[in-house]
Amino acid sequence: MRDTFKMPDLTKIGLPPIKIWGYPILLFFCGITAYIISIYDPAFEPLFLALVFGMVAGNFQNGEKMKKISEKSLAVLLPLGITLYGLNINIPYLGEFRPEIVISTLLIASVMFVGIVWLSKLLKISRHLSLLLACGSGICGVSAIAIVSPLLRPKKEEFSAAIIIITAVGLTGAIIYPSIGHFTGISPDDYAIMAGATLHQTGLVKISSHFVGLEEEALAVKGIRIAMIALVALVLSILYSESRFYVPWYIVTFLAVALFATTYLPSQIVEMLRPVATVVFSMTLAAIGYSVDIRKVQRVGVKPLLISYAGWLFGLAVFAILLWGGVL
């Protein structure tokens, strides 16, 4: 072997690794911090924040051993987080909406989904990343990515990159939508539909629709998209299962919890349990972020970001066509 010179080991630069007992505390800290921040500003998705916190914590420590522990902890945290996150899913009653709104929302979400998949294939983006981006853009942002990721089994850096990208694109939309609403002069109802049908995350829909004061309407439209997670999760679990027609148990429990919380569980209890579910799922994302190398996340490049922007723009374009076409 050649040993003419030695490369510097960058992984050895940073803080000393935490003790093993500090790891759950770290995760909980990340989760609870993210949740608290999201309470103050719904634009900051707690899952995104927990991931970022986990990444920061993991990349400034030389804890290879702890990273392995965090990877193993996902085997428990991820199904648990997904199952509990079902409490955050509020399956809407489609009869409350006008049919053209439901169809338009589904069409926009589908165009965004298909557009991103198509562009990813065109630009040779990995299939897992493209599906994560498509789910994140078309359904419900970071939470959709987190739910379908166990089904697709993407690389951690792809998963992390998808969450960051979807958050960045969503934030971009959240910043720009008021200006669009202001300069185009569309009606508040249409604005609410646009925000609910095209923005990625529930928090961002809430913030952007706050501009016109129709938060509930926008969130209701967004609920249509969120409800798609059940269908998409089922389809993807079947498509990517190792055996035919196999659906992982945590997807089943997730759907069951979502259904149960929407229908039978009292809303007070649901509201009480939702923080717990959010914190647990945030801890899961923090654990993922803890074990991922930010440089590997970085290496996915700018293409997925551009594709996500393009997908979002596709959605906006379809909405514009539908709006100006008189469908809405």
Add this chain to the structure above:
Amino acid sequence: MRIFTKFILILFLISVISLILGLSIVSVTGVSLSYITYVIIVILSVALFATGGILEPIEKMKEAFEKVVKGELETVEVLTGDEFKELASAFNWMVKELRRERDALKESEERFRSVVDKIDGWVFELNRDLRIIYTSPKVKDYLGYKEEEVLGRKINEILENFPADLIKDKEKFEFELVTKTKKVLPVEVTVSTSEDRYRCFVRSIEERKKIERELAFFRGILEHSIDAIVILDVDSRIVAWNRGAEIMFGYTAKEAIGKPINFLLPEDQWGQCRENFRKAVLEGNVKDIESIRYTKNGDTIIVEQTLTSIYDSTGELVGFVAIMRDITRRKKAEIELKNTCEELERRTREILQVQKELYHLASIVENSNDAIYSVDLEGKITSWNQTAEKMFGWSRDEAIGMDSSNLLPEEIKNETDFILSRLRDGDSDLRFETRRLTKNGDIIDVEIAISPLLDEVEGLRGFSVIARDISLKKESERNAERRMLRYEVERGRVYFTDNFDVAVGVINDLIKCGYDGRVISRRYPEVIGVREDGYLMMANRRKGITVEPDPAKIYREIVRMPGWKNAVLLDLDYLLVKYPFEEVYELLQKLKDLFFVLNKGILVAVSESGMLSERELKLLKMECGVIKSKRVDLPEEMYELLRFVYSKNRFGEKPSIKDIMSSFNITRNTAKKRVSYLVERGLIKMIKDGRMKVLEVTEDGREVMLLPDTV
């Protein structure tokens, strides 16, 4: 797209997003910390991935370089289409080159390792401190140590007697290494020196040493063998010529090597030589070839040769070895032995033949009609056949060892001594008629033949006697002679007369009756009136048929006379002149014994010179018989004719007139007259036998032949 362009575009993208976001915030929502935070997050995210897109190929290249450094030669795929792609292409080319180089090196290493592992030898390297820095796995086979046991240790710690000083000076040397198990192994060490190390190749030469010892052994055998050992190449040219060959053929090795083997052979054997080589190639060897060879000095020798093919390790014929042994002496000895054996066989056959003949003869002897016996020098009978038993009456058991004189009548008791003396004098064939005494006391006439029994060592050891009973024959002969003779004389007797005419008449009469007439006298034959063929002139000078007037010589002359129908006339007158009467008398006594014993015939001694006194005459007449004549009334010629016819009739013959004419040399008329004279007196008769007339004596004629004697 070049990196520069990418940077421009990324910066442009970030700027546009920032501008749009900034304008959107300022124009619609106003400056809000939350929104600024949103913008920062967006810009950071865009910047993160934008820089990631730029840094990705750099990271890939870095990782690829790190892998190269670690030895993992993997290519890198960079599809950015910018300078990084070109760099990656160059890197990939470098990796391919390194791979090729590494594969070549690996192949070389594997080849080297394979060679080192498979080679029959131990390879090790020493540094300048003579520490082992590399060893091949064969160290286990050679020293019994594992590789890790020797690595890093000084060579003299492993091999105490390793000549470390030699590796600096010599490229090759030999020494005997001692293994872990204290086994001594002769090895050859080949040293190649580089800047900082000595690379040593140790090879066992145990087998080579063994082969060298064996070679020395075989060379010794080859050189000191008395056999000629010649090694030939495939063209039958001599390539090796040992000392034995030099001694055998006279050529030195220098003279012989390079020449074809044919130069030792006669040209007519070249074909056989080629055939031998062909057989050696086909069968591996040809043994016991006996052949002729020429030596340097031209001598011819016979050799026994073994021709063997020599093959190399691949089984290819490389030559022949001919081992030749000089068997000239042996062959000569064999030939002599063969001749001796043949001679022995011939003699054995002869002996067997002789033995067979002896058996045959013994059978003949045993079954002969003649009595056959043998007598030793002491006169003892040593053999006795059946006929002898019958003839003499003694059985074989009685006769063997018996004194042979028991067979002799009293008057011839000294016959045995006489025979022995005759045999000692050289006589080998004594035949005579004599008499023998039988067990019951009868005397029989026998005709005996004496043969000496000789021993190769001792000479005469006895004699054999073949005796035939001739009593009847003798009796009839005596009767016939008595009838036919005109004088009363008897065979085996010596007579004396003082009348020369009577003596001559007796002799002539005996001659006519079939005796061999012999005359020993000083008188001339024509004076005596006898034939010259039986005449011996008594004279001192030897000329023609003479005999010296010496009693001993005369005795010897008479003894040598053959047969037993001798009519001898001995004229004593000249002898009496030369010798005194006593010697003459003694001669007559000896002759009397001789004639009596050997029955040699009739001797008539005569003396009419008047030289003898009365006493001497009386002595002679007493010693010898007196001659009497028959009285016949017939003229002498008629009596002769009657006796002729009578003698012929005795043997069954009947003479004719013609026979008488030729026998008496007379004319037909004379013959007829004489025949008529006898026929008229009834003494003979003429009878017809076919067309011829023959004569036969009548009974009266026979009576005349038996007329009484007259004085």
